[in-house]
Amino acid sequence: MPNELPLVVEDLSFRYRSREDWAIRSMSFSVQPGELLLIAGSSGCGKTTLARAINGLIPRSYKGELSGRILLHGQEYTRAPLSRISQVVGTVLQDPERQILGTRVLNEVAFGLENLGLSRPEIVAAAEDALKRLGILALRDRETFYLSGGEKQKVALAGVLAMKPSILLLDEPLASLDPASARETLAIVRQLADEGMTVLMVEHRVEDVIHMHPDRVMFLKDGEIRYLGPLSGMTEAVDYHHIKLPAPMVMERAAADPPPAPVTPQPERFRTAAEQPSAPLVRFENVGFGYDDEVRVLKGINLDIRRGDIIAVLGPNGAGKTTLVKHAIGLLKPKVGRVLVDGRDTHELSVAQIANTLGYVFQSPSHMLFAPSVQDELAFGPTNMHHAPEQIEAEVREALEIVHLTGYEKNPPLALSFGQQKRVSIAAILAMRSRILVMDEPTAGQDYKNYMDFMDAIVQMPSFEAILFITHDIDMAVIYANRVLLVNQGTVVRDGPPQEVLADAELLRGNRLVPTSLLEENLKHFPQTGRLLRAEALAHALRPTV
Incomplete structure (x- = not known):
C-alpha cells in the first residue's frame, strides 16, 4: 500500500541455532520513505543479523529461534520466497566475492533483471544506466575475475541498483573502496534517498558517512538498540574507543582521559643501524x-x-x-x-x-x-x-x-x-x-x-x-x-x-585519496610534535607542560 511505511520492525529477536546467546533482542523501529538510516556498532553487536532478518536470509538461510515480525510496505513476507523479497529489498554484501556470479561485468549487472523476465533491450539499458550512475561504464565488458576488490564492490552495487528496489540495504559498502570512490558512492546513496529510496547502511566508517548527512543513526550494542536519533546525539552516546569518530571530537574527549599506552613497533629496531646498509x-x-x-x-x-x-x-x-x-x-x-x-x-x-x-x-x-x-x-x-x-x-x-x-x-x-x-x-x-x-x-x-x-x-x-x-x-x-x-x-x-x-594535498587528490581529520590535525601540529600520532596520543602531546 502506498501510504504504508517501507519498513517496520516489531519486537524482533533472533538466536542462531548453533549459539546460546541471542544475536538481537527486542528490536522495534520504523523507517520513513526516503530516509537514510546509518546502523553502527562494534563487531558482534547484531548489525549483520538485523540486516539478514530484513532481507529474508533469516530464517531461510540462517536457522534459529525467531520472534517478532517485519513489515515491508505494510506486508509480512514471512512465507514469501527470497526472489520476491529481493525485488523490495536490494542488498549489497560486505564481501563482493559472495555476491558476484557473472563472468563479465554486464552479465553480472543484468543477472537480476533477467530473472524478472525483461526484454534484452530493457535489460541492457537498465544495466548500462546503473554502471553509468556509478561511473564504471568502462568496466562493462571486463571479466569480473580480474577486477580489484573495490571494482567488484561497485559492480555488486550496480547489480542491485539496476533492480530499482524500494529499500536499499548496504552492509559495509565502503570496505573495499578508495577514499574518493567512497565519497562518490556516498553521494550517490544520498541522492537515491533524496529521490525517495529508503536506505539502511551498516558501516564502521562513521567519519566518512557523516559527510552524507544520514537522517538518523542507530547504535547497537550487545544485540540491542542503545541509541536511535540524530547524528549529533550519537557522537555523545558512543565510546570513542569503539567507534571511529572525527579526530577533533576524539581529541576533546581523550584530553580528559589518561594517555594511551605507548606502542613501540618492533620492526623499527632494525632502523637503528640504518647507517650500515644491508641487503x-x-x-x-x-x-x-x-x-x-x-x-x-x-x-x-x-x-x-x-x-x-x-x-x-x-x-x-x-x-x-x-x-x-x-x-x-x-x-x-x-x-x-x-x-x-x-x-x-x-x-x-x-x-x-x-x-x-x-x-x-x-x-x-x-x-x-x-x-x-x-x-x-x-x-x-x-x-x-x-x-x-x-x-x-x-x-x-x-x-x-x-x-x-x-x-x-x-x-x-x-x-x-x-x-x-x-x-x-x-x-x-x-x-x-x-x-x-x-x-x-x-x-x-x-x-x-x-x-x-x-x-x-x-x-x-x-x-x-x-x-x-x-x-x-x-x-x-x-x-x-x-x-x-x-x-x-x-x-x-x-x-x-x-x-x-601525505602532506602533498595535490598529490592525494590526483590519486583519489581524501585527507582525513586525523591527517589534517597531525599536519597542523607537526611543527610542534615532530611526528604523526593517533588522536588520543595527539591530544596529550598538545597539552601544555606544567
Missing part, C-alpha cells in the same frame, strides 16, 4: 606484468623492502596494489624484470619456499580459508613449516588472542561472519611467524576497536622484520607506517615518509 629482504627490479598481452597492470616497478620498514600501500581501486604484493610472495611472476626474495629470483622459488620469508593475508578471506575448524586453519601453516607441536600450540593461542577470537577454535571458519573470517585469515599468517607480514586490506569488515587492538599487537610482535599493508584507510598510514608507497596506474607514484607523502 633488502625483497627487491623489485624493473618489474612489468599483465594478466593478458594487451594490458600492463605493473610497469617498471623498482623498489626495495628493507628490515625495519612498516609500509602502507595506498592508491585508487584498480591501481595494481594487490598485483604488486602478489609478486612479492611469488603468486605472480614478472613478465618483465625480476623480483628477488632474500637475493633469490622468485622464478626459481615455490610459493611454499617464499612463505618462510613472507606471510600474506588475502583481501578476501574466502580465497584462503578451507579447514574444518579455526584451530586446524591456524595450525596448517606452522605444521607445513615443520614447527614443533608445542610451538604450534603456543603460536595458535597467541594469534587467536591478538585477533580477539579465543574460544572460536572449534568453529568452522567459513561459518563465521565476514569480519571474523578476516581475523581468522590474519591469525593464520601470524601463527606462521614469517619474517615479513603482508596484509591486503586488514581492516575490511572490522570495527575500530578490533583493528586498532590487533594492529597494535602486530606491530609489536618481535618476529616481524618488516610489515607491509595495503589499505584505503589513510589513518592506518598516519598511525602505523614509517613509509608510504603511493601506487597508481601500475607505477609507484611516490615513495617516502608519511609526513612528506
Whole structure:
C-alpha cells in the first residue's frame, strides 16, 4: 500500500541455532520513505543479523529461534520466497566475492533483471544506466575475475541498483573502496534517498558517512538498540574507543582521559643501524606484468623492502596494489624484470619456499580459508613449516588472542561472519611467524576497536622484520607506517615518509585519496610534535607542560 511505511520492525529477536546467546533482542523501529538510516556498532553487536532478518536470509538461510515480525510496505513476507523479497529489498554484501556470479561485468549487472523476465533491450539499458550512475561504464565488458576488490564492490552495487528496489540495504559498502570512490558512492546513496529510496547502511566508517548527512543513526550494542536519533546525539552516546569518530571530537574527549599506552613497533629496531646498509629482504627490479598481452597492470616497478620498514600501500581501486604484493610472495611472476626474495629470483622459488620469508593475508578471506575448524586453519601453516607441536600450540593461542577470537577454535571458519573470517585469515599468517607480514586490506569488515587492538599487537610482535599493508584507510598510514608507497596506474607514484607523502594535498587528490581529520590535525601540529600520532596520543602531546 502506498501510504504504508517501507519498513517496520516489531519486537524482533533472533538466536542462531548453533549459539546460546541471542544475536538481537527486542528490536522495534520504523523507517520513513526516503530516509537514510546509518546502523553502527562494534563487531558482534547484531548489525549483520538485523540486516539478514530484513532481507529474508533469516530464517531461510540462517536457522534459529525467531520472534517478532517485519513489515515491508505494510506486508509480512514471512512465507514469501527470497526472489520476491529481493525485488523490495536490494542488498549489497560486505564481501563482493559472495555476491558476484557473472563472468563479465554486464552479465553480472543484468543477472537480476533477467530473472524478472525483461526484454534484452530493457535489460541492457537498465544495466548500462546503473554502471553509468556509478561511473564504471568502462568496466562493462571486463571479466569480473580480474577486477580489484573495490571494482567488484561497485559492480555488486550496480547489480542491485539496476533492480530499482524500494529499500536499499548496504552492509559495509565502503570496505573495499578508495577514499574518493567512497565519497562518490556516498553521494550517490544520498541522492537515491533524496529521490525517495529508503536506505539502511551498516558501516564502521562513521567519519566518512557523516559527510552524507544520514537522517538518523542507530547504535547497537550487545544485540540491542542503545541509541536511535540524530547524528549529533550519537557522537555523545558512543565510546570513542569503539567507534571511529572525527579526530577533533576524539581529541576533546581523550584530553580528559589518561594517555594511551605507548606502542613501540618492533620492526623499527632494525632502523637503528640504518647507517650500515644491508641487503633488502625483497627487491623489485624493473618489474612489468599483465594478466593478458594487451594490458600492463605493473610497469617498471623498482623498489626495495628493507628490515625495519612498516609500509602502507595506498592508491585508487584498480591501481595494481594487490598485483604488486602478489609478486612479492611469488603468486605472480614478472613478465618483465625480476623480483628477488632474500637475493633469490622468485622464478626459481615455490610459493611454499617464499612463505618462510613472507606471510600474506588475502583481501578476501574466502580465497584462503578451507579447514574444518579455526584451530586446524591456524595450525596448517606452522605444521607445513615443520614447527614443533608445542610451538604450534603456543603460536595458535597467541594469534587467536591478538585477533580477539579465543574460544572460536572449534568453529568452522567459513561459518563465521565476514569480519571474523578476516581475523581468522590474519591469525593464520601470524601463527606462521614469517619474517615479513603482508596484509591486503586488514581492516575490511572490522570495527575500530578490533583493528586498532590487533594492529597494535602486530606491530609489536618481535618476529616481524618488516610489515607491509595495503589499505584505503589513510589513518592506518598516519598511525602505523614509517613509509608510504603511493601506487597508481601500475607505477609507484611516490615513495617516502608519511609526513612528506601525505602532506602533498595535490598529490592525494590526483590519486583519489581524501585527507582525513586525523591527517589534517597531525599536519597542523607537526611543527610542534615532530611526528604523526593517533588522536588520543595527539591530544596529550598538545597539552601544555606544567
